[in-house]
Amino acid sequence: MAMNFDESPSRRLPVYLLLDTSGSMAGAPIVAVNNGVGLLYRELLNNPSSVETVWMSVITFAADAKRQPLTELTHFTPPVLTAGGPTAMGAALKELGRALDTEIIPNVPGGDRKGDYKPLAFLLTDGVPTDEWQTAAEALKKRTVGRLGTFVALGCGDEVKVDVLKAITDKVLLMRDVQGDTLQEFFRWVSASIKQASIAAPRTGTGESLTMMPPPPPTIETI
Amino acid sequence: MTPRRSALLFVLDATGGSGVVYRVAVYLQHLVRQLRTTAGLTRRARIEVLIADHTSAQIVTIDDLLTMAASVAFDAAPFGLHPNTITAMVQTMPYEGGGFHVFFLLTRDLAANWEAELPALHQMVASVTGLCCGPLAPPATATRLSKEPGGTRVVNPLDRIRIQFDSIAAWLSRDFGDPPVAPPLPDVVPVPTGWSGGAELPGAAPTPPAPMHPRPATHPTAQWRILEPTDRTDSVPHSEHTHQPGSAGWSMIAASRRGKLHAHEGTYRDDAYALGSADGWNFIAVADGAGSCRLSRVGAHIATTAAIAALQAAATAMAVQVALASDAPGFPIPRHHAQGLEVIQQHLAHSLHAAQRAVEAEARRRAIPVRDLSSTLLVLAHYPTAHGDQVLAGGQIGAGQILLVENDHQFRPLGEANVGFYSGETIFVPMPSSSELERCVWATWLPTPWLVLVMTDGIADDLYPPARQVPVLIQGITGVLRAHPADQHLLDLIAYEKRDSADDRTLAVLYRPEVM
Structure with a gap:
């Protein structure tokens, strides 16, 4: 005796990656980030819970911000990133806010589908914003509905302004000695965090468990 | 060889x-x-x-x-x-x-x-x-x-x-390993050394070679595992099922099974249920332990059994209230229906209180935070009167669903799940205040229902969109109730495969065997 339910739309765990592709990322850094996104993708594909729930979006920022729409993990293709131009981080934050407004599906009483799980966002930058970023950052912090579950900002290297990142989110990490290996560790940690959230998500909870993350790797400081 | x-x-x-x-x-x-x-x-x-x-x-x-x-x-x-x-x-x-x-x-x-x-x-x-x-x-x-x-x-x-x-x-x-013959192909592009962050590398290529991200040809390699818990403390069986004859010719079956996530992680099922009857009443309780809480399976078990015990203890008083409110011949004081239902609702709220107190007592006994025992709780009380109409009353803290089935394609939810803006957000026993508990209960008079279903969100969340999915469930349950033993078949029924359905599943059914 078995039931065959239709394949109705799944509940999604939205994950946004905000990646700095400005000129200072050219060369080794952008290669490392490309490798890191690929690594993240492959790691998530090995986790059945992530395969069934994670939807990814990449927002790159340089002269302006470009957003890849939220895409089911199994249909996601890691973008090939190239670097060049200034650091329009404000535009990226604005784009993230727009994505939360337009892409997130909330629970609606009596609705025909279940809403999304709390979204996660990870920002990686090695520089300072070259555009107006405060308005978008404040708007993200002030959201009362459609808030991010977790927003982590990773600053890479000595040029990054920790104060700016702290104004964007409370969860700021700093990688002073940036190497290909250490950046791979960061993406592995992002993968572990997403996997943990994808395991916590389908279980009944207050939603808090989605925001609990493993401690970052030793090469990264928590600010 | x-x-x-x-x-x-x-x-x-x-x-x-x-x-x-x-x-x-x-x-x-x-x-x-x-x-x-x-x-x-x-x-x-x-x-x-x-x-x-x-x-x-x-x-x-x-x-x-x-x-x-x-x-x-x-x-x-x-x-x-x-x-x-x-x-x-x-x-x-x-x-x-x-x-x-x-x-x-x-x-x-x-x-x-x-x-x-x-x-x-x-x-x-x-x-x-x-x-x-x-x-x-x-x-x-x-x-x-x-x-x-x-x-x-x-x-x-x-x-x-x-x-x-x-x-x-x-x-x-x-x-x-084998003696080295040729270096293995790297799956990532080698990263030049010397990146200190921020500064562009002197002489670095502005556009690096594109990395290859091999995409699986068919479906990803991720596989769900089935692991046994290594810590056997407070163990519970991975599945259970029960048939219990109820009052006035009604019957109850329930089944519960461990979800894919718990099996994958080698942890125990967090869902629980309890059934009971007394003085003409039938009672069902189901609970889903909070996934993030260490001993929520213990809390779920205690909450369901304490709620049923409280309702059984109140059954006589509740039956008297129904009789008074139903204007039955032989009762000299006519009452308005709604008045009787208020008292029934109070008893339901009391059962939720009792569950809460029992969970708090267990937390004290174990010297652990009461939060560790958090679970949802859904309670159903059913009383068929001699005149053919029924009282249905319920209480619900958190996610899950109580579903009234009038025939094979007509159904409606009773009560309301407390869910947040996002999926995965709900509330639990223990709840903060008594006034909140009182808002979680309801009671109603109804003509004789065909079935009443009480389920945790492991099943309720699979019923979207309801117009398409609930009839599939009703059809499955109808088949189960005509088979023997029905509770064993119910356990088989809830073993269905569905994408994005990895939580524990618990379903209890109230039905009249004579009409099946």
């Missing part, structure tokens, strides 16, 4: 606190990945990673290692690892003709009396390598623990762990 294979067991000591355990896990993951890509090594040796403490050891996949390391090791444990957990584990592992080589990654001193276990372990395995990872792991212990050829390695400060692991990788690659 099957080739002989050795076993390389890496035992991560989870007792040394989150900082050190997680750091060691990061390097261990790298080491194992490195070994797995060594040509020929996995033909000659299989690699297992275990996370262990003083009472248990658990095999983990390399992909889950960091998550597991983070989740098991938030605080330093009261006792160090005991090698007998590893001896016991080795005894249960398949022997493929080669030796066992055990690597203890110690993050603190071993538990008391560990040396008594040592001869048995040394006799069973080919080698033991003790690595002191961090200042809390005494080198003398690692030395005593070790059995050549691995020997003892001290990694303090931890920054040197990579050097030690590289050395182990070289040793194992030499002993178990």
Whole structure:
């Protein structure tokens, strides 16, 4: 005796990656980030819970911000990133806010589908914003509905302004000695965090468990 | 002829606190990945990673290692690892003709009396390598623990762990891998060294070569596992089912089974149910333990049994209220229906209170935060009157659903799930205030229902869109109720496969056997 339910739309765990592709990322850094996104993708594909729930979006920022729409993990293709131009981080934050407004599906009483799980966002930058970023950052912090579950900002290297990142989110990490290996560790940690959230998500909870993350790797400081 | 294979067991000591355990896990993951890509090594040796403490050891996949390391090791444990957990584990592992080589990654001193276990372990395995990872792991212990050829390695400060692991990788690659013929193809683009962040590398190519991200040809390789819990404390069966005759010719069946997520992680089912009847009433309670709370399965069990006990104790008083309110002949004081229902609602609220008090008492008895026992709770009370109409009353804290089925295609939810803006957000027993509890109950008069279903969100969340999915469920249940034994068939029914449906599933059905 078995039931065959239709394949109705799944509940999604939205994950946004905000990646700095400005000129200072050219060369080794952008290669490392490309490798890191690929690594993240492959790691998530090995986790059945992530395969069934994670939807990814990449927002790159340089002269302006470009957003890849939220895409089911199994249909996601890691973008090939190239670097060049200034650091329009404000535009990226604005784009993230727009994505939360337009892409997130909330629970609606009596609705025909279940809403999304709390979204996660990870920002990686090695520089300072070259555009107006405060308005978008404040708007993200002030959201009362459609808030991010977790927003982590990773600053890479000595040029990054920790104060700016702290104004964007409370969860700021700093990688002073940036190497290909250490950046791979960061993406592995992002993968572990997403996997943990994808395991916590389908279980009944207050939603808090989605925001609990493993401690970052030793090469990264928590600010 | 099957080739002989050795076993390389890496035992991560989870007792040394989150900082050190997680750091060691990061390097261990790298080491194992490195070994797995060594040509020929996995033909000659299989690699297992275990996370262990003083009472248990658990095999983990390399992909889950960091998550597991983070989740098991938030605080330093009261006792160090005991090698007998590893001896016991080795005894249960398949022997493929080669030796066992055990690597203890110690993050603190071993538990008391560990040396008594040592001869048995040394006799069973080919080698033991003790690595002191961090200042809390005494080198003398690692030395005593070790059995050549691995020997003892001290990694303090931890920054040197990579050097030690590289050395182990070289040793194992030499002993178990193929002689090198050609370098393996990297799956990532080599990163030039020397990036200090921020500054552009002098002479760096502005557009780097595109990395290759091989996409799986069909479906991803991720597989759900079925693991047994290693910690047997407060164990519950992975599934259960019950049939219970009720009052006035009604009957109840219930079934509950462990979800894919719990099976994948080797943890217990958190759902629970309880059935009861008294003085003409039928009672059902189901609960779903909060996934993030350690002993929520205990809380779910206590909440359901306490709620049913409270309703059974109140059954006589509730029956009198229904009789008074139903204007039945022989009752001299006519009452308005709504008045009777208010009192019934109060009894339902009282049952939720009783569940809450029982959970709080258990938390005190165990000296743990009451939050550790959090669960949802759905309660149904049903009373068929002599005139053919029925009282249905319910209470609901958190997610799940009570569904009234009028015929094979007409149904409607009773009560309301407390859910948030996002999926996965709900509320639990214990709840903050009495006034909130009173808002969670309802009562109504109804003509005779066909079925009433009470379910946790593991099933309720699969019923979207309801117009399409609920009839599938009703059809399945109808088949179950015509089969024997119905409760066993109900358990089979809720074993369906569905994408994005990994939570525990519990379903209880109230029905009249004579109309099935």
